[in-house]
Amino acid sequence: MNLDLDAAATAFRDEVRDWLAANVPGERLPSVDTPAGDAAHRAWERRLAGAGLAVVSWPAEYGGRAVPPLHALLFEEEYHAAGAPARIGQNGLFLLAPTLLAHGTAEQRARILPPMARADEVWAQAWSEPEAGSDLAAIRSSARRTAGGWLLSGQKTWSSRAVVADRAFGLFRTDPGAERHRGLTYLMFDLRAAGVTVRPIRQLDGDPGFAEIFLDDVFVPDADVIGAAGDGWRMAMSTAGHERGLTLRSPGRFLAAARRLVTLWRTAGDPTDTGLRDRVADAWIGAQAYRMHAFASLDAQPAPFAASATKLFWSELDLALHETALDVLGAAAETHPAWTDGYLFALAGPIYAGTNEIQRDILAQRVLGLPRDRGRER
């Protein structure tokens, strides 16, 4: 066992570190979900892409460098350590792109990935519906066959980034007669197409981070179906694995927060409060555990449903990091957006990407092999 980086990894990490040190904006950009923030974050993405750092793990033909997964983890560590801006394209970059690379056609990859890498096209996810949250297979929005494609109808909700995004991807029912997990199809659609209405929803933090999408006979060409019609559930679960796993929530994010928390404790903590000190230690341990788990996963065959354990771990770690920071700051904490913003964001972690209760169901039944409750259909 060793944690040594070879010369190529070290050189890559140093290049990323140097570029970020020279280019990360000195001031925080406006929120990504505001018009000014939208423009600023897209401009930042174009600079990243210009340096060849927007999508380092992708094949070169789509704007990447085809670096190995270890390098991608190192990139994330450097990115978060440098305090670089939020990735406005994250839904596309980390959820849709891995699905396209695994299941998309060559035409789809060539058409969709390069503009995604430059943030010329920003993507929103459109999974949930008013009656299909944790029970995602209860989706009612439909896609009806028409000449050359499909007509989408229905309502999506909690659609992250839909207010500023250009396009969206999601699941639609194409065969109302089929058993609920079958008959679903994975489709991409234009958020500015005729028949689309986006209604912003203000989140707990005040920003319109997600939205409702109303669809009224929205045309989608056959070229924008991922995989086969009726095979959408399998495609979506492949994306869910990315959302729950490492690609969306890399260790770098939590390492950076743990480092900030230790600094906060050193400068503002009460050294006699050993209970709080132990919570700082535990948060640091958790960030290290997540990092080492990611490194270990590089050399192991991914176990089925491993992303469910990962999702439980990072979402609870994120909360622990921020809860602890607020407790260190004490009564003044509410005036520190540097921590309260992260806290409000962390509160959403156990809910999105499949609630933690759903992840525990999956772990218990699919990994531990415990019997399903006969009272619930899954």
Next chain:
Amino acid sequence: MRLVPSPEQAGFAATLHDLLTAADVPSAAARWADGDTAPGRAIWSRLAGAGVTGLIVPERWGGAGAGAADLVIACEVLGHHALPGPVAESIAAVPALLTALGEDGPKDDRAADKWLPELAAGRIIATLAAPPWLPYAADPDAADLVLLAEPGVVRLARTGTVHASMDPTRRLAEVSASGPATRAAVAHALNLGALSCAAQLLGAGHALLEAAVAHAKTRSQFGRPVGSFQALQHRLADVAVGLEFARPLLYAATTAGSAGDAARNVSAAKVACGEAAHRAARAALQVHGAIGYTREHGLGRWLTKVRVLTLAWGTPAQHRARIMAELTR
């Protein structure tokens, strides 16, 4: 960069697992608890034959000269079977102390020459006190060599009053120095001991989860397996997550690094493995219900060992304090 066992290491773990499965550890543990360590020592001899007791002993003293990674892989299996005896003392800390004496100690010090070949061959078992992490020496009645380690120095020691432990397969002796102090790399040896203890805890935690899952699948109440109840499923899922994310810390702590990194990484592994194993123990007992609370069932061997090993080799509070001292240095 590599943080998973090699095929050779995985094969070594499987060999030890088979050896202990065939060795009837439960009977040996019951006899050990009654004061008869002979069947347990026979298992230790077989482990010596498989290379476990000489794992980190350098080749010049008859050992395998292996590193910390092989050590934690072996200790995880020993913990999985809740093997009685001073595991972290006799196969990790004491060999490390004696090796340090033999390689860097006074030229006239013959302790390494005298004891290391015996330890490697499995002819003796060693134990150790090292306050404050180890206020007592474990299993004095099974040990042929007793050391007392203090910051920077180690001595031969004699045992005094022996106390019973909550773990029926453990006894704890007060010790006093019986020889002169010799300078030695004590901190490194104690870190190896703590890491071996963490590995035992992780192995025990996995055994407890396996036992709980097996019971939950077969025990039926209200006309269905209790494992179909969500309250129980979620508790066991959390146990699985805790164990899953503790193991990489254990492996990371076996890699080379600066002294400060080593202390931090060992402490992180000890805290995480102890907590994961403790959660597994609590969940396993709750899943089993009253049958798990009987001496006859045997679950208690893991329950009590996990609790005492969580406190031995540095309490969670001591390790958290050490992490924060290193981080805010």
